[in-house]
Amino acid sequence: MSEHHHHLSVDKGESHESHHLGHHGHHHHLTGALYLTLGFALVEVLAGWWSGSLALISDAGHMLTDSTALGLAALAAWLARKPPTGRHTYGLVRMEVLAALANSLLMVMLIVFIAREALDRFAQPIAVQGGTVTAVAVLGLLVNLGVAWQLSKGEATLNTRAALMHVMGDILGSVAALVAGLVIQFTGWTTIDPLLSLLVSGLILVSAWRLLSESVHVLLESVPEHIDLKAVGADLAAINGVASVHDLHIWTLSSGRIALSAHLDIDYLADWTAILVRARHLMDAHHGIGHITLQPEAVNSVPCPSCCPEPK
Structure with a gap:
């Protein structure tokens, strides 16, 4: 057990040093995108209020969800560079999850506001400056593009791909607002504004629900969705020298x-070093699990005949 934890500590230090520059560049791209998205979301809120357009306000809400995704990705990149402490032995990586939970709940509140306002405008349309x-x-x-x-120029990490997916959805929200503006400008049909605001609210709901479910999934210490617990257990049990596996837990x-x-x-306990090396490589290469803690329990009290002679 002590040897295993020592190896993990060394690997973690090497990984921290070798990826420090990569995380710094990754963080730079994310924060730049965050400032652009959040800044223009504020512009859209003010323009929506001044022009009377609910579609613009809802698109600003969708850009806020993108800012959340970008902010969480930047937070994850920043926290990845922070070493653990005596009190926080895993570091502060869970702050990302707590922030995601809070923001997903705020998104739901935003959706309720937009939906109620849209229904009111169906009943009593108001003038909109197309x-x-x-x-x-x-x-x-243009900002979203x-x-x-x-x-797309940054490091292709899981967080960056997720943030990029959110921005691609926000491009659709901008197109919806553009359609609303053109229709009102050339036809005067103001109902299109609350109608398309509901469409954008649907986009926000999809993002909010995904973020909320993923946050709760992590906080409940559930097995990650892309990992098969039985397959992991079977791979560990198939290692030469392993009789069985129990008390298996996998979490994010x-x-x-x-x-x-x-x-x-x-x-035989004498085989533990070779088993540990094989298990660590197998979990990392086949399942993407880089942090493992394994406890050996000998089922055969007789020493290994090939390498451990009987004591005299």
């Missing part, structure tokens, strides 16, 4: 960081 909506929507589309291009520490703990019944 020209202003069109101009701001075009600018929003710029953010997508900036993210933070984005891209998965942990595993298990008890392995082994034939």
Whole structure:
């Protein structure tokens, strides 16, 4: 057990040093995209309020969800560079999950507000300045395309790909606001504004529900969805010298960081070093699990005849 923890500590230090520059560049791309998205979301809120367009306000809400995704990805990249402490032995990686939970709940509140306002406007339509909506929507589309291009240049991590997916959805929200502005500008049909705001709210709901479910999944220490617990147990049990596996647990520490703990019944304790090396390689290469804690339990009290002579 002590040797195993020592090896993990060394590997973690090497990984921290070798990936420090990569995380720094990754963090730079994410924060730049975050500032662009969050800044223009504020512009859309003000323009939506001034022009009377609910579609612009809802698109700003969708850009806020993108800012959340970008902010969480930047937070994860920043926290990945922070070493553990005596009090926080895993570091502060779970702050990302707590922030995601809080933001997903705020998104749901935003959806309820937009939906209620849209229903009121169906009953009592209000004047909307189509020209202003069109101009701001075009600018929003350009900003989103710029953010997508900036993210595509960064490190292709899981967080970056997720953030890029959110921005691609926000491009659709900008297109919806643009359509609303053009329709109102050329036809005067103001009902299109609350109608398309509900469409954008649906996009926000999809993002919010995914973020909420993933956050709760992590906080409940559930097995990551892409990992088959039985397959992991079978792979460990198939290692030469392992008789059986029990007390197997797999959970998510933070984005891209998965942990595993298990008890392995082994034939001879003398074989433990080779079994540990094989288990660590197998978990990392086949299942993407880099943090493992394994406890050996000998099922055969007789020493290994080939390498451990009987004591005299």
